[in-house]
Amino acid sequence: MKTQELFNILEQNQGKSLCFEYAPNLMVGTNYHITEVKHIAVESVDCGANADSWNETIIQLWESPSEIEKTNYMSVYKALGILKKVGKMKSYRLDAEVKFEYSNETFHTAQLFVNDYEIQGTNLIFKLAVEKTDCKAKETCGIPEDKLTMEPTNACCSPSSGCC
Template sequence: QLPNGELVPNHFHVTEVGKITKNFIDCGGTVRNEEVVNFQLWNADDYDHRLHPEKLIHIIELSEKVLGIEDLEIEVEYQGNTIEKFGLDFDGANFRLTSKQTDCLAKDNCGIPAEKPKLNLSEINNEPCCSPDGNCC
């Protein structure tokens, strides 16, 4: 299921399963190394096609063996207006493609202030902060 609620069509193909390694330097100068398992999904006009669970398991097991895939985060590529990348979650009934966001990994080096906690006015204690005999005012 896509983040907008639409379902991936039943006739989808898994065209790639791979391990992607990303070596990079963040804006704070820290060298980083990330690895994810990547599934690429594709829809063709073969509406009668169904990917049988046994076939998918075979593709996954072969990828684990040949590519040395470990227990890593899963990323799913799916064709939208461009190739879109999603995280993967399971809600107990459906696999859900989850939105991914960009982020600064070195906020402390970029001068970006830490996010302040948000409070609802209804949650603020209405009791006075000082007692009448406390000499705080």
């Protein structure tokens, strides 16, 4: 999901509570806060020596241990106010992919993609998911598509394969 799409959804649902499902049927606690918004410019080189660049908006969610008994989720209206304040200080790249950074005692810190969202009664729920890593230079590295479903081996790229 792009940052602009996130803002559009939030604008259209300001009267709702903002919820996040970080894994199937597992919700970020009602005691979460938006603790940081990162505007990231990524410049990369893949294993096939291809340069790439893109932008990301990363919104960090943190569960406050002192508010563990809290029963209501943050309102979309409040979250939108926080995000707009950030935008006045540091402009958003509205075409940037948006991710949510989150962890808890049983879930490792991860930057989660927004797979979907849904409205359930008075709740706006963003469904988050971990994106698996991938080789962007499969053709250069000589990795046939049928190899992608096989179990990994201890083999490594040969010096003449085109991989790093």
